[in-house]
Amino acid sequence: MSQIDQAVTIELAERSYRILIGDGLLADAASYAGLPRASTALIVSNTTVAPLYADALREALAGRYTQIHELHLPDGEEHKNWQTLQLIFDSLLSNTCDRKTTVFALGGGVVGDMTGFAAASYMRGVPFVQVPTTLLAQVDSSVGGKTAINHPLGKNMIGAFYQPQLVVCDLAVLDTLPxxxxxxxxxxxxxxxxxxxxxxxxxxxxxxxxxxxxxxxxxxxxxxxxxxxxxxxxxxxxxxxxxxxxxxxxxxxxxxxxxxxxxxxxxxxxxxxxxxxxxxxxxxxxxxxxxxxxxxxxxxxxxxxxxxxxxxxxxxxxxxxxxxxxxxxxxxxxxxxxxxxxxxxxxxxxxxxxxxxxxxxxxxxxx
Amino acid sequence: MSQIDQAVTIELAERSYRILIGDGLLADAASYAGLPRASTALIVSNTTVAPLYADALREALAGRYTQIHELHLPDGEEHKNWQTLQLIFDSLLSNTCDRKTTVFALGGGVVGDMTGFAAASYMRGVPFVQVPTTLLAQVDSSVGGKTAINHPLGKNMIGAFYQPQLVVCDLAVLDTLPxxxxxxxxxxxxxxxxxxxxxxxxxxxxxxxxxxxxxxxxxxxxxxxxxxxxxxxxxxxxxxxxxxxxxxxxxxxxxxxxxxxxxxxxxxxxxxxxxxxxxxxxxxxxxxxxxxxxxxxxxxxxxxxxxxxxxxxxxxxxxxxxxxxxxxxxxxxxxxxxxxxxxxxxxxxxxxxxxxxxxxxxxxxxx
CATH class of the missing domain: 1.20.1090.10 (Dehydroquinate synthase-like - alpha domain)
Structure with missing residues (x-):
């Protein structure tokens, strides 16, 4: 069904990872082969993207994780703040997620930046996968490990350098992008x-x-x-x-x-x-x-x-x-x-x- | 005046740093020799420790930094949370601190853990020095780069591995410890x-x-x-x-x-x-x-x-x-x-x- 047209590798020694680029990758279980073993995953998305793609991602991951939790954040740059970040920590803790729990960011740059910072900080770091659903996130924000939230006095002022395990760029999802x-x-x-x-x-x-x-x-x-x-x-x-x-x-x-x-x-x-x-x-x-x-x-x-x-x-x-x-x-x-x-x-x-x-x-x- | 009795090195390649141990080190400008150059420093302490030692630290640093800001947090483990952490970010931003601003943690484990996490996260990482004033911080929490805040559902659940540039253990300060x-x-x-x-x-x-x-x-x-x-x-x-x-x-x-x-x-x-x-x-x-x-x-x-x-x-x-x-x-x-x-x-x-x-x-x- 899907096809990995392109793969680009980010070379960072033990933090190296691959960016997969192609049609229909999001819903293909093969895209996620090679991720570290874990019993639990958390999919973080937003209320705009989740209705379109969360079920497909969940199905693609069903064979890998015993438990898959989901969290849908409010959509928009104005929510890229501590209050929203806390929702991710609350979800991780209330679902008893451990140090191996793999966190998937399903959305654009805001979801990716916040989810990445949450993954960097939860128990001082858990595995993290970017599934960018906007062009901006696919070509820029999901690649390179910059994560952050905004502060009232400045954009992206609080964050971490934290590399994902994998980036899955599905070109098909761009068809639903405004x-x-x-x-x-x-x-x-x-x-x-x-x-x-x-x-x-x-x-x-x-x-x-x-x-x-x-x-x-x-x-x-x-x-x-x-x-x-x-x-x-x-x-x-x-x-x-x-x-x-x-x-x-x-x-x-x-x-x-x-x-x-x-x-x-x-x-x-x-x-x-x-x-x-x-x-x-x-x-x-x-x-x-x-x-x-x-x-x-x-x-x-x-x-x-x-x-x-x-x-x-x-x-x-x-x-x-x-x-x-x-x-x-x-x-x-x-x-x-x-x-x-x-x-x-x-x-x-x-x-x-x-x-x-x-x-x-x-x-x-x-x- | 002061004497560095002992120095222990944490060997972590490019993140290696020294722990100085001795009498009167806090107030001695020589303890801070070798830190990266910066125009601005922020001393983070708490309302118990600051009246005892903040002036001495400020004087010891006066020759190194053009501007030295101070922030006194409320004292106690119950304040090791996001609300208190935000006070550090607010201070850094309202004082226009930049990526080279060096942040000093003057206090016990709570001050050190919170200040370290703030330093790790502010602009994705600024230089950080531990000046532990409790025995616990000197022998444990200030050494090794674990930083964190508590979450209502768990202790130290949100944090980072972030190594300081230097740890200064002044044995004299233990005389004021309850x-x-x-x-x-x-x-x-x-x-x-x-x-x-x-x-x-x-x-x-x-x-x-x-x-x-x-x-x-x-x-x-x-x-x-x-x-x-x-x-x-x-x-x-x-x-x-x-x-x-x-x-x-x-x-x-x-x-x-x-x-x-x-x-x-x-x-x-x-x-x-x-x-x-x-x-x-x-x-x-x-x-x-x-x-x-x-x-x-x-x-x-x-x-x-x-x-x-x-x-x-x-x-x-x-x-x-x-x-x-x-x-x-x-x-x-x-x-x-x-x-x-x-x-x-x-x-x-x-x-x-x-x-x-x-x-x-x-x-x-x-x-």
């Missing part, structure tokens, strides 16, 4: 071009219409290439002491947008879309790329169905508000904002920039 | 004898009075030898997949006592004291040690000022209540309780035992 969320996922796909692979960027320019139409071959290629690039970066720098920061291209501005609008108003990928335009424009004003590159990126982001302008966060001092929010970003050091810039198409760098220049960029790129 | 807490710390010192070093157990029998009198040389030896044994065990099994479990001798029964009485009613070390007697009696009934060994251990625990009988947790079915509480211990697997037993004096093993035998032990050892 168009707006599909577009948001494309932001993270597009990102991989400017930071490391302009041939992939060219491919995306040629295949954006096919992706929007959910062409299965185009999707398989986009997910695989995204995971490969991410795997390569994470393999070099698991804990983001250096190189890994380039994966945050567009995210410094994007996080400010998300925080400034209130989490959940703009989707993460929408913030990254507008944020990439701002970061590219900053790169241009720093003399690192030309206007043609910025225009190409702008157009591709627009074709993906994403915003290319940031929102006005403060009518009185919009740039000041952006700067204030960006200073508490995790990449900041001693209050200095670290921007991921494009240092020539296909190559990223991390650097500071004068406030005055950043203000000009924000003024030019918001509406 | 006698009851000092005794509680001795439980963890005594533990190291039966599980791995009967020569140390003999030494403790000869020197218990000197320790109770806070003799500095006796204390230095007891802290150093405890840290050495713990370092050896942790170095072999950082994440408790096997050997490390022996450090929990007495803890399975002890955790049941703490949970059953309500956290904070019995001190952790008091639960471990009575718990070691129960675990030794279980070992005897399993034919692993003789009655003389149990009597020696019982007497030493008594001389340390600790309870040697467990409390009655349920008048109707006391053993049943202990069993119920032990089944949700982290060492349980699929509901089977794993006991640390003494397999001949000086050697520990982990094994299951029939409920009927465990019931006999509980009935014999509670009053």
């Amino acid at each position: 168009a707006r969320e599909f577009s948001a996922g494309l932001a993270e796909v597009i990102k991989y071009g400017p930071i490391s692979d302009m041939a992939f960027f060219d491919w995306l320019e040629r295949n954006m219409d096919a992706l929007i139409a959910h062409d299965r071959d185009a999707l398989a290629h986009a997910v695989r290439r995204s995971c490969e690039i991410k795997a390569w970066v994470v393999g070099q720098d698991e804990k983001e002491t250096g190189l890994r920061a380039i994966l945050n291209f567009g995210h410094t501005f994007g996080h400010a947008i998300e925080a400034g609008m209130g989490y959940g108003v703009w989707l993460h990928g929408e913030g990254v879309g507008a944020g990439m335009v701002m970061a590219a424009e900053l790169s241009r004003r720093l003399g690192l790329v030309d206007g043609e590159f910025v225009a190409r990126l702008n157009l591709l982001i627009q074709r993906a169905g994403l915003p290319t302008k940031g929102p006005i966060l403060d009518a009185a001092d919009n740039a000041g508000r952006y700067l204030e929010l960006m200073r508490i970003d995790k990449k900041s050091e001693a209050g200095e904002i670290r921007f991921v810039v494009i240092d020539g198409p296909g190559k990223a760098a991390v650097r500071a920039a004068p406030d005055s220049l950043v203000r000009e960029v924000i003024d030019a790129c918001c509406a | 006698a009851r807490e000092f005794s509680a710390g001795l439980a963890e010192v005594i533990k190291y004898g039966p599980i791995s070093d009967m020569a140390f157990f003999d030494w403790l029998e000869r020197n218990m009075d000197a320790l109770i009198a806070h003799d500095r040389d006796a204390l230095a030896h007891a802290v150093r030898r405890s840290c050495e044994i713990k370092a050896w065990v942790v170095g072999q099994d950082e994440k408790e997949t096997g050997l490390r479990a022996i450090l929990n001798f007495g803890h399975t029964f002890g955790h049941a006592i703490e949970a059953g009485m309500g956290y904070g009613v019995w001190l952790h070390g008091e639960g471990v004291g009575a718990g070691m007697v129960m675990a030794a009696e279980l070992s005897r009934r399993l034919g692993l040690v003789d009655g003389e060994f149990v009597a020696r251990l019982n007497l030493l625990i008594q001389r340390a000022g600790l309870p040697t009988k467990g409390p009655i947790l349920d008048a109707a079915d006391n053993a049943g209540r202990y069993l119920e509480l032990m089944r949700i211990d982290k060492k349980s697997e699929a509901g089977e309780i794993r006991f640390v037993v003494i397999d001949g004096p000086g050697k520990a093993a982990v094994r299951a035992a029939p409920d009927s035998l465990v019931r006999e032990v509980i009935d014999a050892c509670c009053a």
Whole structure:
């Protein structure tokens, strides 16, 4: 029935794991072969995804676990907080889950990030599997071991580096994804071009219409290439002491947008879309790329169905508000904002920039 | 002024660190030489310890950090929960602390465990230093990287393995420790004898009075030898997949006592004291040690000022209540309780035992 079209391996010594990519993998018991033995599993999903896929996952796992518990969290970025995380701990404890209990995250980035942090922290760490059901989670958040919840004062501020045992990317599930969320996922796909692979960027320019139409071959290629690039970066720098920061291209501005609008108003990928335009424009004003590159990126982001302008966060001092929010970003050091810039198409760098220049960029790129 | 009498190294490759043991180390700037550079530090303490030692620590750190923030948590095991942990995150974020901010835990096991988990989770990990001010923290909880908070359904259920950069054990601070807490710390010192070093157990029998009198040389030896044994065990099994479990001798029964009485009613070390007697009696009934060994251990625990009988947790079915509480211990697997037993004096093993035998032990050892 199902077919593993692609497999990408994240090489992290004893924490290495495979990302399976293909059609119908979620419901196929074979996808989960090789997971550590355990008597109990917990499937964590949300109230939107669970009615669509929880039964299929449960059936695929029925041969492996004596007991399979389920927990359906409320849906949305605004629930990515401690209160919701507690529901996972409550479920694990009230079901007497032990250190071998395997926890499955069935959903998008919010479910994956919260479930991963719960798995990292429950009894100081239990096995964890990602079954991402959004494009964003398949190409980015489910891969690489970053887990977190939000704090009222900052996004993803509390979390852990914790690698899953396995990531199962079923392309078929993307057919039930709302168009707006599909577009948001494309932001993270597009990102991989400017930071490391302009041939992939060219491919995306040629295949954006096919992706929007959910062409299965185009999707398989986009997910695989995204995971490969991410795997390569994470393999070099698991804990983001250096190189890994380039994966945050567009995210410094994007996080400010998300925080400034209130989490959940703009989707993460929408913030990254507008944020990439701002970061590219900053790169241009720093003399690192030309206007043609910025225009190409702008157009591709627009074709993906994403915003290319940031929102006005403060009518009185919009740039000041952006700067204030960006200073508490995790990449900041001693209050200095670290921007991921494009240092020539296909190559990223991390650097500071004068406030005055950043203000000009924000003024030019918001509406 | 101060003198580093002893230094023990925890060997964990790139996560190795030193434990300094001596008189007056807390207030000596030299103790903190070699820590990673940062502009900001946060000292987390509690309302009991901070008035005694926070100023001295702040002065010792003044030359290293531009900004030193302080946070004083409420004191007591009953505050080892998410609400208190949030206070640390709130402080880190409201003070715009970044990824290099170094977090100092100044206090006992509760402060150390919570601060360590906060340091592990803030921005997915910031540098962390333990300055333990109780005997229990100096010989056990500050060494080895276990961090956690309690959940209403279980002790230390949510946490991380996260190694500090440095542990500073100042013997002078033990002079301000209440006698009851000092005794509680001795439980963890005594533990190291039966599980791995009967020569140390003999030494403790000869020197218990000197320790109770806070003799500095006796204390230095007891802290150093405890840290050495713990370092050896942790170095072999950082994440408790096997050997490390022996450090929990007495803890399975002890955790049941703490949970059953309500956290904070019995001190952790008091639960471990009575718990070691129960675990030794279980070992005897399993034919692993003789009655003389149990009597020696019982007497030493008594001389340390600790309870040697467990409390009655349920008048109707006391053993049943202990069993119920032990089944949700982290060492349980699929509901089977794993006991640390003494397999001949000086050697520990982990094994299951029939409920009927465990019931006999509980009935014999509670009053």
